[in-house]
Amino acid sequence: MEYLQITTETIFGFAALFVMTKVLGKSQITQITAFDFIAALVLGELVGNALYDPEVGILDIGFAVLLWTLLIYGTEIVTEKFKGSRKLLEGSPSLVIYEGKVDRSQLKKSKLDINQLQHLLRSKDVFSFREVQYAVLETDGTISVLKTSQYQTVNRKDMNLTPEDVPLPRTIISDGEIIWDNLLETGFDEKWLEQQLEAQDYNEPAEVMYAEYKTGDKDLYILGM
Structure with missing residues (x-):
C-alpha cells in the first residue's frame, strides 16, 4: 500500500505541475528570472517532500500546488498592471x-x-x-x-538587393518516423516521399534520422541513421 500511495501521489504531482506550467505559460520555462528560480525551487521542495511524507495526502499536494500557482499567477498580474513592481520582482537589464x-x-x-x-x-x-x-x-x-x-554581418539591404521571402523548413522525418502533418502541408504525398528516399539510396523512413523540406528546394535534405 505504501508503494501504491507513493505511485499515486507521484503521478498526481506530475500532472499538477504539468497543468501549472500550461496555465502560467512558456515564459516560466524559458525566461528564468531570480524570482522564477526561487519559485521553481520551493515548488519542487513542496511536491518532493510531500511524496515521501506518509501524513501528506493527494489533497495536501493539490492544495500546495494550487496555492503556489495562484501566488505566481498573482505576481505576474501585479508586474503586468504595475510597472513599478517589475524591477523588484523580475529585475532589470x-x-x-x-x-x-x-x-x-x-x-x-x-x-x-x-x-x-x-x-x-x-x-x-x-x-x-x-x-x-x-x-x-x-x-x-x-x-x-x-x-x-x-x-556586423552584411545583409541584403546593405548590398541593395531585392528582398526575398524566407521559407520555413519543415521536418518530414524525425527518428525514422514520418511527420504526416508537415508532409501534407508541403503539398506532397507519400509517393513523392518514397521517390525522394529512393533517389538518395534509402529504402524506408526507418533508415532516416532526419529529413526536411524547404519551399523552393528540388530535393529533400536527408540525414541517415
Missing part, C-alpha cells in the same frame, strides 16, 4: 558594455567578473571586446550583443 567600453560598476552590481562576461560573449560568437558596441545583461542571465559596424 544591465548595460554592461556601453559604446565599446565595459561598465565595471554594472558588472559589480550584477555580480559578474570579466571572465564570466567573456564566457557570455563567446556564447554569442563574440571573441573580442573590440567587436562589441553595446551589451545588455538580461534578467534571465543571458546577454544581448550589438556589434560595432565593422563586425
Whole structure:
C-alpha cells in the first residue's frame, strides 16, 4: 500500500505541475528570472517532500500546488498592471558594455567578473571586446550583443538587393518516423516521399534520422541513421 500511495501521489504531482506550467505559460520555462528560480525551487521542495511524507495526502499536494500557482499567477498580474513592481520582482537589464567600453560598476552590481562576461560573449560568437558596441545583461542571465559596424554581418539591404521571402523548413522525418502533418502541408504525398528516399539510396523512413523540406528546394535534405 505504501508503494501504491507513493505511485499515486507521484503521478498526481506530475500532472499538477504539468497543468501549472500550461496555465502560467512558456515564459516560466524559458525566461528564468531570480524570482522564477526561487519559485521553481520551493515548488519542487513542496511536491518532493510531500511524496515521501506518509501524513501528506493527494489533497495536501493539490492544495500546495494550487496555492503556489495562484501566488505566481498573482505576481505576474501585479508586474503586468504595475510597472513599478517589475524591477523588484523580475529585475532589470544591465548595460554592461556601453559604446565599446565595459561598465565595471554594472558588472559589480550584477555580480559578474570579466571572465564570466567573456564566457557570455563567446556564447554569442563574440571573441573580442573590440567587436562589441553595446551589451545588455538580461534578467534571465543571458546577454544581448550589438556589434560595432565593422563586425556586423552584411545583409541584403546593405548590398541593395531585392528582398526575398524566407521559407520555413519543415521536418518530414524525425527518428525514422514520418511527420504526416508537415508532409501534407508541403503539398506532397507519400509517393513523392518514397521517390525522394529512393533517389538518395534509402529504402524506408526507418533508415532516416532526419529529413526536411524547404519551399523552393528540388530535393529533400536527408540525414541517415
